Amino acid sequence: MQNAFLVLAVFMLVLTLLVKPVGLYMAPICKGSAPILFKSFDKKLMRLLGLENCSQTWSEYAGSLVCFNILGLIVLYLMQRFQAYLPLNPEGLGAVDSYTAFNTAISFVTNTNWQSYGGESTMGYFVQMAGLALQNFLSAATGIAVAFVLMRSLVAKQQVLLGNFFSDVVRISLYILLPLAFAYAIFLVSQGCIQNFSSYIDASTLSGVQQTIPMGPVASQEAIKMLGTNGGGFFNANSAHPFENPTDLSNFSQCLAIFVISAALCYTFGVIVNDSRQGWTIYIAMAIIFVTCASLMIVFESAQSPYLLDAGAAPDFYNTEGKEARFPLGQSALFSTVTTSASCGAVNNMHDSLNPLSGMLTMLLMQIGEVVFGGVGSGFYGIFIFIFLAVFISSLMIGRTPEYLGKKLTPAQMKLIAIAVLCTPFLVLAATAIACLFDFNLDSLNNTAAHGFSEYLYAFSSAANNNGSAFAGLNANTPFFNIATGLCMFFGRFIVIICILGCAGAIAKQKIIPSSSGTLPTFGLFFSFLIAGTVILIGALTFLPALALGPVVEHIEVFFN
Amino acid sequence: MSKKHKALNFADKDILKDALKESFRKLNIKVQLQNQVMFIVYLGSIFTSVLSVMSLFGAYEENFFFVFSISLILWFTVLFANFAEAIAEGRAKAQANSLKDLKKTTDAFKVVAGEDLSLGDKVKTEKIDSDLLQVNDLVLVKAGEIIPCDGEIIIGMASVNESAITGESAPVIRGAGCDFNSVTGGTTLLSDFLIIRANCEKGKSFIDKMINMVESASRRKTPNEIALTILLLSLTIVFIMVTAAMLPFSEFAVKFNENGHIVSYSVLIALLVCLIPTTIGGLLSAIGVAGMGRLLNANVIAKSGRAVEAAGDVDVLLLDKTGTITYGNRQASEFYPDIGVSKTDLARSALLASLVDDTPEGRSIVTLANKMGIHEELNNDFTFIPFSAQTKMSGVNIKGRQIRKGSPETMTKYLETLDVFVSKAMMRTVNEVASHGSTPLLVVDDNKLMGIVELKDIVKAGIKEQFAKLRVMGIKTVMITGDNPLTAAAIAAEAGVDDFLAEATPESKLNTIVKYQKEGHLVAMTGDGTNDAPALAQADVAVAMNSGTQAAKESSNMVDLDSSPTKLIDIVHIGKQMLITRGSLTTFSIANDVAKYFAIIPAAFATTYPELNVLNVMGLASPSSALLSAVIFNALIIIALIPLALRGVTYKPMSAKTLLIKNICIYGLGGIITPFIGIKLIDMLISIIL
Secondary structure, eight states: OHHHHHHHHHHHHHHHHHHHHHHHHHHHHHTTSOOGGGHHHHHHHHHHHTOTTOOOBHHHHHHHHHHHHHHHHHHHHHHHHTGGGSSSOTTOOOOOOHHHHHHHHHHHHTTOOOOSSOHHHHOOHHIIIIIIIHHHHHHHHHHHHHHHHHHHHHHOSSOOBOOOHHHHHHHIIIIIIHHHHHHHHHHHHHHTOOBOOOOOEEEEOTTOOEEEEOOOBHHHHHHHHHHTTOOOOSSTTGGGSTTTSOSHHHHHHHHHHHHHHHHHHHHHHHHHTTOHHHHHHHHHHHHHHHHHHHHHHHHHHTSOOHHHHHTTOOTTSOOOTTBOTTSOHHHHHHHHHHHHHTTOOOOSBOGGGSOHHHHHHHHHHHHTTSTTTTSTTHHHHHHHHHHHHHHHHHHHHTTSOOEETTEEOOHHHHHHHHHHHHHHHHHHHHHHHHHHHOGGGGGGOSSOHHHHHHHHHHHHHHHHTTOOOOOTTSOOOSHHHHHHHHHHHHHHHHHHHHHHHHHHHHHHHSOOOOOOTTSOOOOSHHHHHHHHHHHHHHHHHHHHHHHIIIIIHHHHHHHHO | OOOOSOOOOTTOHHHHHHHHHHHHHTTSHHHHTTSHHHHHHHHHHHHHHHHHHHHHTTSSOSOHHHHHHHHHHHHHHHHHHHHHHHHHHHHHHHHHHHHHHHOOOOEEEEEOTTOOGGGGGGSOEEEEEGGGOOTTOEEEEETTOBOOSOEEEEEOEEEEEOHHHHOOOSOEEEETTSSOOEEOTTOEEOSSEEEEEEOSOOOOOHHHHHHHHHSTTTOOOOHHHHHHHHHHHHHHHHHHHHHHHHHHHHHHHHHHHOOSOOOOHHHHHHHHHHHSOHHHHHHHHHHHHHHHHHHHHTTEEESOHHHHHHHHHOOEEEEEIIIIIEEEEEEEEEEEEOTTOOHHHHHHHHHHHHTTOOSHHHHHHHHHHHHTTOOOOOOSOEEEEOOOTTTOEEEEEETTEEEEEEOHHHHHHHHHHTTOOOOHHHHHHHHHHHHTTOEEEEEEETTEEEEEEEEEEEEOTTHHHHHHHHHHTTOEEEEEOSSOHHHHHHHHHHHTOSEEEOSOOHHHHHHHHHHHHHTTOOEEEEEOSGGGHHHHHHSSEEEEETTSOHHHHHHSSEEETTOOTTHHHHHHHHHHHHHHHHHHHHHHHHHHHHHHHHHHHHHHTTTTOGGGGGGOTTOOSOHHHHHHHHHHHHHHHHHHHHHHHHHOOOOOOOOHHHHHHHHIIIIIIHHHHHHHHHHHHHHHHHHHHO
16 A cells, blocks of 8 residues: 555656646747747648638637537548448457447537447557547547637737647647657657557467457557547457556556646646646645545455455455456556546456445545546646636635636626536536436446446536546447437537636626725635645535435445444 | 724514514415525425325325424425515614704704895804705804805805815815805814805705615615525525425336335425525625614615625725825924024914914914923913915914914015015925925914924825725725825825825816726716715715715715714725625535435435435434434524624635635535534433433
8 A cells, every 4th residue: 555655656747847838838828829840830730720810709710619529520520330341450340339429429529438349359450540549639639728718818808819720739739649649659669569560360379269369559559548548449358458568667657647637737837827836726726635535445445345355365465356367456546546537537457356445435526527637738628617616606705706817706607607617517417317327237347336436427417527537347339328328418418618718708807906904815825725725625516416326325334234 | 993882682572573563464375486496404403394184184194293393394494584684684674764864954044034234244143953954045154163064155264274175285265256155064264254146046855765675665676685695595596496306216216126106296395494694695685684784873874785795895995085095184293493593483473362262273283382391371461363265374463562473475474574584594495395295374473584494284084094904805995185295195105005196176087987997897876066076976985974065975875973074984984894794604505515415315215215324424313303403404404594684704814815714614614513413412302201
């Protein structure tokens, strides 16, 4: 357990060191230009694309964003359906079934990467690279673009124009995601990730069993899967697969890669508002929740499951069920917490096999809206919903009408914040309730009673909050789950984005009120705790009854009986 | 704050009785629909009432007594919220009514119709209330009286102290046929007499408007109230979702465990009512009304709730120098004798010249001389020469000895007629005194210039500390004065204001406000003159003096019946207090939910998952007593917090951060802990009774 905490400590240290350089690098892109290295290239490119001086209002921006994403969705759907006619398909994989294709298309466009299919047995190389991996880039860029718009709106003085969606996406993809992914892919190859277009290899194992070993351009996809908090594995086993995640170092670096952009966006924010304390405050608020959850995860997971003990497992060992034997407790617990804190959803162990309370942590981290670092961009704009709520109430408590960075929170913004905060809990609770009502869903469950309920709850928490990881016990490749999770992913992503953009539009129009000693200080450790407290309180109050009926009951049953 | 009228008691019998009646009258569905959070409770009460009737006749399978108790408590919850609103309204109304009697009026001496105006101040007049003056009425005003209305001078020339309006402490000359022939109500005549034709009618009562405002039905919600309602509504919707989802969740659990039964409707409704923010929902409008009530208590009438809210946000206060920062009258502070004259001699001459002069300046010279231990008395053989607009000097003749005092300009001319010239050294002193922001007064005894008396605007005691407190609260103070920049700077430095506007004109006041607003500040100001009207209309919080003109009152959003310029500070205080009360009770209400979950979740699923009793950390006796205790606590907390809602959370000026930490600890942590104790106590009582 000590080693596990050491891993966590080193992880936080390295992450904190990375925040400033990466954050600084991204700042000029948020301001609507390019990093120095790409400046002249950017000028020519924007002229070529005709994207000079065509800043959009929030509604035009939202319109472009939604249309662009829906177009991506249609293209990805068609690619899967017509896979058989596409190149780079050495295994000759056929058309993907329409429900699965619908679900997968939404899943990758919304940065969820919920996978109701097994990668190696469903998708050819072309679909993986030109379809799925492309969306890995674009969905990540979309998230970051929305975060940038929010940042710009907070420093805008009575403006209606917030930047151009297409130039944002192009710049984010070309200057942030592509270079980072390229460098990271090379590193992964150095660790042993494969990168080829070969046919699957037939091999006979030491025990003489014939085995087909899938191949593919893994490293390139793996890099963006982590950096873009997408999480869709090339293989079904995801990051537990040795070709995706070969070594301890690759595992550790993958955890870092998931967090790095989301965490650095906090610093970028500090640069944009010209007050780095504001950015660090948000970073620390996220870090408080993350470190607490990761520590609890290590503690919960260090207890061996009573079921395994009954089966004769050594009592002095951690919960080994569903874990990749290559990775020690620290590396597994860290990965599980990171992947659910951020909306990544890649896994290196099976969350279905986590001890009940650890499973509850992973669910809670998703249910609070993926705001603990969260998805790239989406975590940043997501936590702002809670920051606005915290600011609203605490401003009143000091006798001011609510304001954040000199921007008043008026009914116009509060309406949108209310919709955003209601959206995902509604989707999760309503979809889980509907799943409970239909008995045909029981066939999908591996378990019954409380754990079965947790499997439903996890699935919809993951989908609506665009995480994409799964309690592996659930077979989600049924028409009901493909459609239900598909709709959850779509609305969970775009309703929140539209609310945030609308909110940014309303904020940008306002003037900036100078701060004084009477205004609420929105920086410092106290405010970090206040944000973290708001996130946890709202999340806990919304999901406590559901969690009580799932993991809490299960924990009592497993550990107290 | 004024304590002139009887402070209203929370437990005033009549108010309580009316409020009780009113709480039942407010059960009308139209009234309930205005408060969406409480409307959910209202629907819950109706629904559980129907369930309890059904269970009595066996149409619904649940213990009749339990369902009936729940429905009863829910009805009480609704009534308690109604009561809170009714009592706040009752108190505010009572306060408004008591103010009606208090409204200050000045006496006006109306010239009897048909009088010959050439009689001057000997015309026949009748004494009437200034409020009863009509346009074109003629009014006689004598020295020392307050001019009762705005008007135009028909006859006479006199010096008028307009410091209440212009901020300039030196008197101005107003006269018929001059460029300046209009006078403003509320200013004081210092010398001579005037006959004025009233050109503006005094007011219709704002109090009637105010009484309308405290009735929540006609009270428009302020922007912040609307935003808070949106937040409360979204929390309500979250909890409706949470409770609604529990039905299928529970069904699923029962199906697999094959024991227990699905959570009942009455339990779900009880849970819902406990979780939605009823505490703040029930008290929100009471807090708003009580805020207006507290203003009334300070003798301030607000014309909109919005202005009260804005007062909490104000970060620039424009304060009139006169009356707010200084006493408004120049007072003698020092004697500067001429070469060859002793200080005592100068003081003695000045004292003699002022003994019968009852202007504030004259009296202050007497006080200063007495302080130096110099006492003089006049025997009967003297003539007092009062200040007049023509001579512009005053003094006394004692047996041919002529002592005069006056401004340097007047006195230099006077000395020239006596062939006496002011020395260069004396002129330097004159300039020096003026550069301090004070007024020099030359004293001449017979043919000899004795020296200079320094008349100084005296800064009010304790005002500097007030401004320091405001600075801690993040509020900037700006002094407005008609004085020259030199004088203004000297006083500004002495009083510790952050900024000043010298030689203020209506235009420059307006421009100052616009400038601050452009920088994003919220500006508050007080005013009373007609020429203040544009600035008052521009300011975010504008307080008109009741002694001021109708135009000033029309363009402001509050009226101060006491006409006290320092009232602005009280108003900011009340505005902040109202917002703090709102925020604190919201936090308290949400924090309460944690304990309620611990009471209700184990109880609701007791039959399906008895092991959830681990969560029953309070050790509540039984599932039904746990549910009842939670609902009872939820109802009682509304009653318990009514006094706080009416009184407002205690607020002392401190930095935002300290205040936030303090309030989060009290209402956030307190809100988590209190219900654990409260529910446990109620549960103990219930288990004794049952």
